[in-house]
Amino acid sequence: MFNLTEILNTKNQLDNRTCSLVEKFVSKENDVTRFLLGCNEHSESLAALIDIDGFVDDFAANGIFWNGKPVIKSETLPDNAIVVNCSMSISPVTASQKLQQLEIKNGGCLNYSDLLQLKPKLIPAPVFVAEMRKDIAENEAHWTSLLEKFADEESVKVFNDLVHYRLTADLACMVDYSTRLSDQYFEDFLTLNNEVFVDAGGFDGDTTEEFCKRYPTYKKVILFEPSENNMLKAKKRLANHRDIE
Numbered sequence: 001m002f003n004l005t006e007i008l009n010t011k012n013q014l015d016n017r018t019c020s021l022v023e024k025f026v027s028k029e030n031d032v033t034r035f036l037l038g039c040n041e042h043s044e045s046l047a048a049l050i051d052i053d054g055f056v057d058d059f060a061a062n063g064i065f066w067n068g069k070p071v072i073k074s075e076t077l078p079d080n081a082i083v084v085n086c087s088m089s090i091s092p093v094t095a096s097q098k099l100q101q102l103e104i105k106n107g108g109c110l111n112y113s114d115l116l117q118l119k120p121k122l123i124p125a126p127v128f129v130a131e132m133r134k135d136i137a138e139n140e141a142h143w144t145s146l147l148e149k150f151a152d153e154e155s156v157k158v159f160n161d162l163v164h165y166r167l168t169a170d171l172a173c174m175v176d177y178s179t180r181l182s183d184q185y186f187e188d189f190l191t192l193n194n195e196v197f198v199d200a201g202g203f204d205g206d207t208t209e210e211f212c213k214r215y216p217t218y219k220k221v222i223l224f225e226p227s228e229n230n231m232l233k234a235k236k237r238l239a240n241h242r243d244i245e
Helices: 004-009 016-026 041-047 092-100 112-118 127-138 140-148 153-168 206-214 228-237
Strands: 033-037 054-056 069-072 081-085 108-111 196-200 220-224
Touching (some): 033 041, 041 112, 092 108, 127 140, 140 153
Parallel strands (some): 033 081, 054 069
């Protein structure tokens, strides 16, 4: 059963070094520089509370600024940097692992959840966490009923891991999973031969292209995409595939 209070009060035991880095990051000490990994809503809200030195984004162009702060590559981080992983949507575990591989001699790396756990009155919960907490608090019986419908242990584990992650942003809940973008809609147990496939939100046609490759005997594809630019890309990408509307 779900007990929201119990879940939120169950804390991971953070080591002394992590606790020390959190204290340094939120303090006004001048012997460290503060960076946030990712240019997103999470790093934006954190930067509004703590005076940071910049953002880290290895895919951004050189020399750009975001929210008035420089955006740098991880390889150029100074030796006294403390970096907080604010990547929490697509590949948060991978982002955290890449940070941990950096050799920051006099600083270190943190996850957003470390700050949230140790400084809950200062650090805002990410929107997806706040919304999940509110929903479960208001509909706990519904969530418990949903959990009880699963018949196998693996499904229960996946469900619990996802719910706990969305309640805490704790990456420990996600370490058993990997990001497989090309596989995300196509599980091994699905048999989609001779089907009509509806791609609602087709982006640039990447998912439809994957479907056509996996199930060449499909009947038809209907692709919806509101962006004119994306639709042009999708039509170009799918030009050599049949029966696509």
